[in-house]
Amino acid sequence: MSTTHEVISALLDDQPFDAEELTESLSDPAGRALLIDLATLRRIVQPVDAVPTMRAATPARQRPWRIVAAAAALVLALGGGYLAGERRAVTTSPEAPPPTRVVEAVPFVPTGGMR
């Protein structure tokens, strides 16, 4: 294979090439055949499988704001819960609820029996 055909690889790879050298190479039927074959080769070597969807496992040390945000949310939840409970405890009446039924106590009087 003559070196002039290497210019065809440069053309395919979008690399700088000598135009005269390319003209000379493409004026040769073997050069034209090579261009067509290499373009076909490029097509058939492409993988047929679909690209998977993945996510990188990002280490926690690279995202310190996430830890800070989680800690702040926890503090807010605990503080808010405490305050809400306290407010509710103050406003609730300490009195007992009214009775629904009153039972009167009657002294026991024996009506008969042993003497």
Added chain:
Amino acid sequence: MADSEALFTANQDRLFRYFCRAVGGAETARDLTQELFLRVSRTSIPVGADGDLRSWLFRIARNLALDHHRTRRRHAEPAALVDEPARSPSQDVNLAVNKALASLQPLDRDVFLMREVAGLGYDEIAGACELTPDAVRSRIHRTRLQLREQLAAPIATSRTTATSRSAQTYVRHE
């Protein structure tokens, strides 16, 4: 320091495609792509331009692919490229391509795949494979010539199919 997730998102397509042909199977390619990003997320990403980072990623990818081949040989697993009954023509071509790639020298194969399948530039390939850009250029051309010879039949078939398809399109548009 670059963000590993952004680096992953920008390059996962290229890496998966490279792995698909470097190891000859999509399932293993998925595993290796995932493994690569687990490794990347555990290490400090070097400071550099996009091309340098891509070279760095592909250097790791290349090592993973080489490790995979070594492990497979050591455990004497059956070859991934086995003959299966009742294959379609496209499966035949796929198998022939995998066989031809497997017969290449590992460095030639990687340089070729990084260019043709992953779309890396000569400088990026040079960085990933520790070669000079001139060495990359001549290696790619040499490998292309070798594959052209080995894949003469699939190339001829694909060329004929493409030509007849173009002719049909031309007739339809006339």
